[in-house]
Amino acid sequence: MKRVFITGITGYIGGTVAKKLLEKDYSVAGLVRNAAAAEKLQQLGIESIIGNIHDETVLNVAISNADIIIHTADSADDAYAADSFINALEGSGKTFIFTSGSAIFGGKENGEKNDFVHTEDIPLSPRLEMASRVLINNYVLQSAKKNIRSIVIVPTMVYGNGLGLKKDSIQLPALINFSKEKGFGVYFGKGENIWSNLHIEDLADLYVLALEKAKAGSLYYAENGSSTIRNLAENISRQYNLQPAQSVSIQEAVNTFGPAGGYFGFASNSLCNSDKAKAELGWNPQHTSIEKFI
Numbered sequence: 001m002k003r004v005f006i007t008g009i010t011g012y013i014g015g016t017v018a019k020k021l022l023e024k025d026y027s028v029a030g031l032v033r034n035a036a037a038a039e040k041l042q043q044l045g046i047e048s049i050i051g052n053i054h055d056e057t058v059l060n061v062a063i064s065n066a067d068i069i070i071h072t073a074d075s076a077d078d079a080y081a082a083d084s085f086i087n088a089l090e091g092s093g094k095t096f097i098f099t100s101g102s103a104i105f106g107g108k109e110n111g112e113k114n115d116f117v118h119t120e121d122i123p124l125s126p127r128l129e130m131a132s133r134v135l136i137n138n139y140v141l142q143s144a145k146k147n148i149r150s151i152v153i154v155p156t157m158v159y160g161n162g163l164g165l166k167k168d169s170i171q172l173p174a175l176i177n178f179s180k181e182k183g184f185g186v187y188f189g190k191g192e193n194i195w196s197n198l199h200i201e202d203l204a205d206l207y208v209l210a211l212e213k214a215k216a217g218s219l220y221y222a223e224n225g226s227s228t229i230r231n232l233a234e235n236i237s238r239q240y241n242l243q244p245a246q247s248v249s250i251q252e253a254v255n256t257f258g259p260a261g262g263y264f265g266f267a268s269n270s271l272c273n274s275d276k277a278k279a280e281l282g283w284n285p286q287h288t289s290i291e292k293f294i
């Protein structure tokens with residue numbers, strides 16, 4: 001039985017990936033912060049390791065007891081954690097799947113449209129705000145030279161009900177909740193900026209396929225559809241019986257969601273293509289409509 005160690009296992013992506021792996025008879029252990037979380041995971045048949053991603057002693061023990069490491073904790077910008085994983089894995093030949101995020105495509109367009117579609121073959125020249133994330137991705141990929149089967153997955157806007165302890169994603173629920181507060185579906189600036197998206201179960205299936213089939217040093221963009229933020233806002237207005245969708249300022253987005261959330265999460269474009277994952281791994285996502293989910 002293959003043993004998998006997952007960080008962020010109480011989170012949205014990590015919990016759903018864990019459920020998919022359990023269904024395929026993998027042995028799953030996860031990093032948690034406290035005994036209460038450990039007890040919840042035990043009820044799901046998941047072993048818990050109490051600690052945090054900056055405790056190298058805990059990480060080293062967990063990694064030594066696993067065949068596969070999947071990092072889904074909310075730390076795509078955390079170079080210290082990435083380096084700790086690479087140092088612990090060097091020379092092991094073990095699989096390491098690292099989770100990034102598609103804000104790396106963002107151009108800080110402030111609600112303006114940019115319909116350029118990124119593929120893995122196109123070198124990225126990220127804005128300053130996202131440069132560290134791209135450097136971390138490259139560092140993880142290059143660890144293949146250190147006998148680590150390194151894989152980076154870049155999810156886009158994820159929607160759907162999680163299968164683990166955390167049921168909700170981040171972006172779409174935040175937009176829905178903010179819209180409810182305002183009384184209308186909210187977009188920012190013109191709202192013409194486009195985000196690729198995909199369903200959480202399709203994303204989790206991609207992790208399993210990457211684990212089983214991907215080559216060392218592989219990068220995969222994950223999407224199965226796209227939408228403008230304004231289109232999401234209009235659907236939110238209809239489905240939640242709110243007033244017609246309206247624009248609010250980029251500054252209000254920044255004030256509400258912070259600079260990264262405001263400028264990149266809701267006002268930039270994040271458009272990519274997942275043909276590589278489909279061709280190399282046989283990934284066949286089943287969900288096509290974020291609007292239907294709303």
